Amino acid sequence: MSPRPAPLIQRAGTLAVAVLAVVAASSAAIASVRSADVPKAAAAANEQLRVVTANLAFRGPDAVRNDWNTIGPNADIVFVQEAKNVRLRDILGDAWAVRQDTSSDDRQGSAVVIRKSAVKSVGDLLLVKGTDASSCNNAEEGGIMTRWIARVDVQLNNGRWIRAASLHMPPPRCQYGLGSPFAVMADNVVAFANRSDPLLVLGADWNKVVDADPNEIGARTGLKPRGPDTGPRIDGFYVSPAITTNDLHYLAQTGSDHRPVQMTIGVPAP
Template structure:
């Protein structure tokens, strides 16, 4: 009889130890599950978007409507250039939000078009001057005033993204400091440096995208993304935090520029 209390204490200690071990094992299992699910949660927060840049080659509504049969199914955001001959909102369906200033030909040229279902909200268009009109001292002709067409969009992961479409001047307008191309490159750099949201520039750069004589990428930290084949002058510059993949040319449209598509991944705020 004198040994029973000791025996009971030992049994209690054994049970308590087993219970504690179970709690520890359970906590470890929960931590393991949480650890395993963390990358998936992070991946889910990286919002994917298909972006397309497309030079419409100054063609009218019927031609652009046909182009959209190729562009539309592949895009969530479209960066448009050479659109002065078409009012995009007149030909695109209700599934698209068009941000285009149609008050003058020069302002109408660059635009941003967003698929409604791809984003949470869409801001208004703002135009930033790229360069003034110029004859470029060239018998081939000059250029109208060029603008950077900018729209802020809030994605479904709540991150705000700045999407901007621009059309750099042609090579005949790049002849050193103060030339229209150099001026617009400087203004594009200043615009990018002022941008607080993450930024995607889609453009006809009129130069090989990743061989930049004006060092837009180096001066801003933006990543150049352009095709490996063709004229290689249409493409993107993106903020370093944005992932990029699957960059490729879409099938030829009626334009002399093939649209360029890429998938971006935008991290949550």
């Protein structure tokens, strides 16, 4: 007979329990660290960009250069309208990727400008027709040139591609029912948005209250309207539902009769 085996077994059992306790505590600590890292990773993956939409009111290089003193420091992507009297790449420095077609007055009007340091890469410009030139049945106020949607695909630093597009809807005198230039362009904006695969940000002079759209662009595309609560309320954005938006406000008055509108967007990683 030997009285020792039982104490040895007990000691081994006690040791095993202690080892398991240490392993469990270590696992819990690792899990805690990992869970603490998750919000940081998620936050890093959500790319923040400042977007500005600005109607330049058909003014020349000196006027727009002055405007950029207000617009430039507050923007990563700028959606430009009424720029037919200025070649933006001639007045903006190398810090900006300018996407503007200067081959004709009508094509030059809408453009997209991107701060190079804020993104990973910038694609080429593609113009999509919004509506043909028209007299708008108004001899006194005059007609409009062909309107275009200026589209650029941009890869952000978190790897996500977004589609940035600038456009200028026709004025109120061109809104007179089905088949009018305004209705035609609204239909073409809807078609453009619905066939865009990347997340979409539209910046525009909508020539209507942004979030009171008679043509139901938001309802027909699922895009979220974002416009000011005061002032004319016709300059603003439509964005894909997955993009977060905050801090929408006017910038200081420039020389244009339109105050630039700024907003911060949050774009999730792919």
